[in-house]
Amino acid sequence: MNGHLLSIVLFTPLAGMLVLLLLPGSNKTLIRIWANVASLAGFLVSLPLVWRYDKTASGFQMVETADWIPSLGVKYMLGIDGISLLLVMLTTLVGFLAVLSSWSAVQERVKEYYAMFLLQQTGMIGVFLALDFFLFYVFWEVVLVPMYFIIGVWGGPRKLYAAIKFFLYTLAGSVLMLLGILTLYFQHFEQFGFYTFEISDLMKLSLPLGLQQWVFWAFFVAFAIKVPMFPFHTWLPDAHVEAPTAGSVVLASVLLKMGTYGFLRFSLPLLPDASVTPAIVQVLAGLSLVAIIYGALVSLMQKDWKKLVAYSSVSHLGFCTLGIFALNPNGLAGSVIQQVNHGISTGMLFLIVGVIYERRHTREIKEYGGLAHVMPVYATVFAFAMLSSAGLPLLNGFIGEFTILQGAFETSRVWAAFAVTGVILGAAYLLWLYQRTMLGEVTNPKNKGLPDLNWRELAVFLPLIAWAIWIGVYPKPYFEVLEKPVAEIVERVRPGYFGQQAAVQALPGEVR
Amino acid sequence: MNFLDAIWLIPLFPLAGAAAMLLVGRHLDRSAKAVISLLCPGTVLASLLLSAGAVAQLVGKAEKFHEVVLYTWVAGLPFRMADGAAAVFTADWGFLLDPLSSVMILVVTGISFIIHVYSVGYMGQEGGYYRFFGYLNLFVFFMLMLVLANNYLLLFVGWEGVGLCSYLLIGFYFHKKSASDAGNKAFIVNRIGDAGFILGMLLMFAVIGSVRFLDVNQALGSGRFAAETAGFGVLSLMALLLFVGATGKSAQFPLYVWLPDAMEGPTPVSALIHAATMVTAGVYMVARSHALFRLTPETSLIVAVVGAFTAILAASIALVQNDIKRVLAYSTVSQLGYMFMACGVGAYWVAIFHLYTHAFFKALLFLGSGSVIHAMGGEQDMRNMGGLKDKIPVTHWTMFAGSLAIAGIPGLAGFFSKDEILWQVYSSPWGATALYVVGLVTAAMTAFYMWRLMNLTFYGQPRMDGHTAAHIHESPRTMTVPLAVLAAGSVLAGWIGVPKLWSVFPEAFRAFEHWLEPAVPSIAAHAAEGAPHETGIEWMLMLLSVAVALGGIWLARHFYVHRPQLPDALARSAGGLYTTLSNKWYVDEIYGYLFVDGLAKGGGSALARFDNRVVDGGVNGAGWMTRLGSTLSIWWDTWIIDGSVRLLSFMVKVFSYPMRLLQTGLFQSYALAFVLGILALFAWLLVR
């Protein structure tokens, strides 16, 4: 049991799905209950990870290895470090809450819906746990299919377009990543005489800079599309807007993190020389900054509630990638924390849209107004989510943003100066949204009799709010958990960073 | 009991109150309003008592600071400072009590308590009572965090937090669009400042390696950093960025625009947040960063100039406002300008002194105006008031005291602090006569508009309609008692900082200076050591300022009580106070034409227009730009990025159909393609 904790965490949702498939499709209540039980179980079995994780140790923990396809050197290899720990916990919790939130939202083809969800859950956890590149790739692609169906079957009016766009975009990126992976794989064979996909083995490669850069760009396309970085983001608003609420939540909270995780786990450690190449760093940081500002500006102009939140994701994820390409401990740790934060706060925002959509079946902002009168609890929850997303101190967003800014500032003051405008704009679009929906008089008669949050809905939000406050007030455990893995990445990318005096290669724009 | 080690409890009480209100307050609101009325002021009172105890113990302590660190908040990841040295990015959840923060916590808890009590009466009939007190308590919590924090990052928690509470309280009447607009404006404009503050902190991390006040001051004082007397260096930039934050929070030019709009909130809020406490946070922060500003004369000059400009700009606008709270709002902006002027010339303790006295009289004036509004049934336009003196006497007399204090009449609180500022501006090594002149003119304007307010409100002919007139009544005890307390404060608070000039008073009367000056040493104190005190000039200047104050008051009386447009009213109500001025109506007309209509009204409204068009316009323009930018972005998104994807799918189809067209269904065309294929292969190998 103990030796296979990660496998248990990984396959619990899948097992839940298989049982689910055996249940009679006609009994919707039973299916709902089981899906909730299964996803809750998925969360509960992941909890031991938290206290069994040793934050003082470096490297991967709880590693499980088994041969899978020996002739290709493919292993079934799972392991966890601070970065994946946080993302796995985010996945299991948000996954459970998303399932819980769809109790009444989904009425059609319930069984398939939950089956897709649980399958996707396993895929996402697998992405964060895999230590074998092949395994990673398999999980990476596995995630696509359920999401396609979640958007395509249970989505909004333009669901078909959105679903296929999502699928095509991400697939196009990931096949290029496959080429990159295979290149590394082959290079490993050339240098060491055996084939392996194990990340720790691939890290031993010494590649010429040119090749590293090519592979980097191949990875970049995949990860940047997933994140999504500007200008690969256009699938995101469509997918988010058309997806059902829980789909949007998981998409925003977890799925996008696969991209940033990819940068952290693969691009930087495997291609350290390419990662510090001035051109690459500048392009990536530049795109991140564009995303921050651009996403916020576009958010400002949205008429569709959900689209606004979707574009805000672009902006927030811009912070995450900026942190990554600051290439220093604070940037990286801030990025991971901000990924969790984005999962929490944007997840909440999508849930909030979902709650009202379930009641009114419209997402037009102008249809609303004055909801704080009729739904005070809802308005309060929304306020929390908004403030958390806007990065108010004492809530989670601030910790992440500030740490990223610290990291970015260390590398380039100009970056930080531009990024800070994102903070301002972030407040602007969120407040304006809040004003247009929650404040003022109730002008639309259809909004008069809306019921406030029920207990189930509140139960979805409370864990997220609690988590948001925890990170905001006492983020120390997160920093501690991230310290070692982040240090390893930085040391790999910029050797000597942790030495006594700076003998380290300066990055472009770095003020020294 | 060791109060010093318990200072972390000080902000906790209001937080508990706020949490209670926001979580279960809705149920209390219906059943047990009295619990709210007792609990919320009670928590603040507890904080006040704790603060008092702590300050008292601090006075007795040898080293004049006490630091309590609860835990590491943002926990240490290493980074490289600008000079390449290793440092740790960390910030504690820690509290620092030193003379500066002790003044602040007393002011904050004291004024807050009074305003809480006042609110019990003022808000008694309003809906969302629990919400109001919840926000108010939350505000006190954040404000105390702001002043008690031991580092900039934690200060920033309070800094943003008060901004949030300001947003919540301005938008308290959230069904009014203007209220929520004002709330948004406040929050966003504050955020602009905060962005500067954040960058300032980042720069501080990069240059100094820590944001802990003691570390920063120690590092800056250690001589590691030379004063940037010539040129604009990294420290100046840091100071400037922090000051940008301060301009947002403390409503300085060009970011002051949110404050007048903030008057949409309930009046106690205006008193507490927008007069006494939150807006002074910038001043506090600049004083807190005195070690930095001392090294950066360039930035200090900017601070002084911005302060002076804001002071005179706001004062001139206040001249022509008709909304009673707006006059006070501009007045606040103007007074904050004074404080920054003091900071800019390096007289930090004086700025804090003015902050302290201003808290009394401005809170008083706001609460008084609230009482007036309360009495008038919500009316805020002074043109519909008049002659309220006898109907609401307590309000009148307390406001009378407050107006005198702000006008700078000797003996009242405002005089001591304002005069000290003017003197420092004149005499400090970083001071300048030009600044002094601006300050003096502002003082005259201040006296004028305050008394214009008084005259329009309390004196002269009643101009309200009968229905309102019939319902005018004095406010309840919960409101008048706080007024009285504040009035006493406005009168007496200055006496702990009498000028050195008045050498008849013992040093005890200069306790404020003695308490603060070592903690936040001013430029002047160092410069003045050993130099002879030019008492003659100082006396002259003092008299001058008193004179302009009196002149302003007189002018106001003359214009608004003896108004030529209202001869009947003049005749009936002109008391003995105004008889000397009543004959000069011809001058009055010219002055009226020249000064009020021409210069003040014209100029003031020109400035108001400037405010509306240029400054506000700047904000609007930014909004417009934003919209333009986002429209362009959407355009880009739809047509270029999505467009390229669509182009691809279009190309796909463009490829697809011709390919299908080749598939004619005629087998001989297939055979032809086959042969052409052979031809191509041959040809390829031929030309190879």
Added chain:
Amino acid sequence: MIDTLFFYLFALMTLGGGVLTITRRSAVHSAIWLIVSLAGAAGLYLLQKAEFLFAVQIILYVGGIVLLFLFVIMLVNLDQAARERQFNRQWWLALASALGVGGLIFYFLRAGSGSLQLAAAPVPSPVLEGNTERLADVLFSQYLLPFEVASILLLVAVVGSVIMARKRV
């Protein structure tokens, strides 16, 4: 020399027959000209000392396949078809591209004709007994397998054409 003469005669028959096969309007005429062409080829076989092939060509082709063609032509009653255009619309394209291919084949043949001479020198085989015997010997030893498979092939051909051509049940 007489060989040369015969070669050109047969070549003319073969090619001319071929060209007329594909240009005659009437299918029956085409079939007749096909016979000529096949016969010409048979003559060429004879010239190359492939007597057995000559016999096979005459018996199987001329006697078998062409007959089959004629049957089918009768069966499907091509009179009507004969009145229509005998070439399709793309004939000029077909001609051009086929000539192109032909040109290239000729080019490569010409370029390669030299190397052909250099190929493994023909081993003058020992006593040449009758062509048919030798053929049989090799066919039933070395090429026994294809021979057997060919029988299956023919079976399939028979079964296939029966399936295709039989009346619908």
Added chain:
Amino acid sequence: MFHPITTVHYLVLSAALLLVGTIGVLARRNIVIILMSIELILNAVNINLIAFSHYFQQVTGQIFAIFVITVAVAEAAVGLGILIALFQNKETVLADEVDLLKW
């Protein structure tokens, strides 16, 4: 004109016949004649094979040719069978009228 006839002559002849057959396949409308053209192509192959066989003084080429003839017969038979099936349904043997399946 009376120079000795070499293998190359046969190859050229064969190629020409191949060409003729190809043109027939490409250009004739009547499927029966197209089948005949295919016979021409196979004959061209046979000419090649016999020529090489003669050149190498072995019988392998001739054997190959026998098989080619076999295949030609089989193809013709099946082809004509299918043609009859088509004719039964469609009453045509013209190649350009067989265009139900396209695009």
Added chain:
Amino acid sequence: MSQYYTSVDHFVLVPAILLALFGCAVLLFDFLLFPEPRQRKYLVWFVALGLVFTGGALWRQQHFLSVQKIDSITAFGGTLTIDGFALFFNWIFLAASLIVALISYKYLETAGEHQGEIYGLILLANCGMFFLAAGTDLITLFIGLELMALCFYVMVGFLRGDRRSNEAAVKYLLLGAFSSGFLVYGFSVLYGLSGSTKLAAIRMALESRGASDPLVILALVTVSVGLLFKISAVPFHMWAPDAYEGAPTTVTAYLAAGSKAASFAFLMRMFMGPLAPSRELWEPLLAVVAVASMTVGNFAAITQSNVKRLLAYSSISHAGYILLGLIAGNDTGVQGVLVYVLVYVFMTMGAFLVVAALRRKEMLGEDLEDMAGLVHKSPGYAFLMLIFLLSLAGIPPTAGFIGKYFIFLSLIQTGHYVLAVIATLYVAVAIYYYFRIVRSMFISPLTDRAPAATSLGLKLALAVTGLMTLLIGIYPEPFLSLAQNSLLR
């Protein structure tokens, strides 16, 4: 020469003999034992029996090779060679034949053309495929090819009452005969270049001649077009969509899987054998052809509304992918070809099986719209189809990914980066049209409530294809090691 038919010859030939025997027996039984149409389904089991026997024979050969630790057994004086490669492909043919036999009964009955001869033709075609995979002599290969092709001509036109079937058969036959004319012309030139019909001898002759000999080019081009025609590579692909669409769906499956696999075996034998010396000539040629195949196949498939036609175009693009393995040419590439063909057979047959299941008396069930809402009426079919389509697209953890994996890897190993990028990008294009089917099945509302066909054979066949598609995707190890041992060097 003394013994014309040795025991070794026999041992090698047994599978073919069995196939031919059972094939003939089926033809015989059809009208001797089972004259009643209803009884014809027993033929299916007879065919299965025959295939099982053949499998036994193949297993004996496989076992012999592994026990004796030898690479190959050559028989009939070098005419036939049994090696890992031949066996590997024969397993594939066997599986394809079995699956086709299992489903043909129901389908043809529905289509109203259930004749017993089809089973004979299936077995005889398989016999032809055997020679394509195992033959090492031009004549054997040619006869094997024609045997297979003739069976297919007949099978494609098997629905004699259906004009589309007639048309498909006519087109396929005419073009097939035309192309084999060129192929055999090339063979004749090869013979002329070497004086032998044995592949090994030809290879040696070509090696000594050098790559740029004009006659070699002549042979290369004509042989290549014949081979490329068979695998339906662009621009020799045009018969494929028509033949696939017109043929009975079960035959289409066989055509797409069995015939294509056999053609690839043939193609590999030729290009890795006699034509290997002129690799520098054909490598760029094939690269262009491969890219063109992927391009045309993928793009043309996008706008198709007939599922069979769509799958036909997709099979054209798959031919391009498989060719890439040959272009890379190293062991990984060849292994990739083997693995890809293996998975391709299962996934593409599976997809056609589902289409076949939708056939009803009055309705073809081949249109995209006929699949609308399939998940509501037959979720099993829909999910299996999803697996097949994902596999066709190359999404892990399905088998198709493993195939693509090898192709990409071999391209990278040999430095064909541009081809690799093109090939990967076409994966994204392909997903677009595969997911049109998915969309129709899962998202569109159900329009036609009549149940899809089902039979024991169909269920078995789908189970086998589905299972293999997943198994090779999730646990490919045994198949990979099998392919590893079956490399053609």
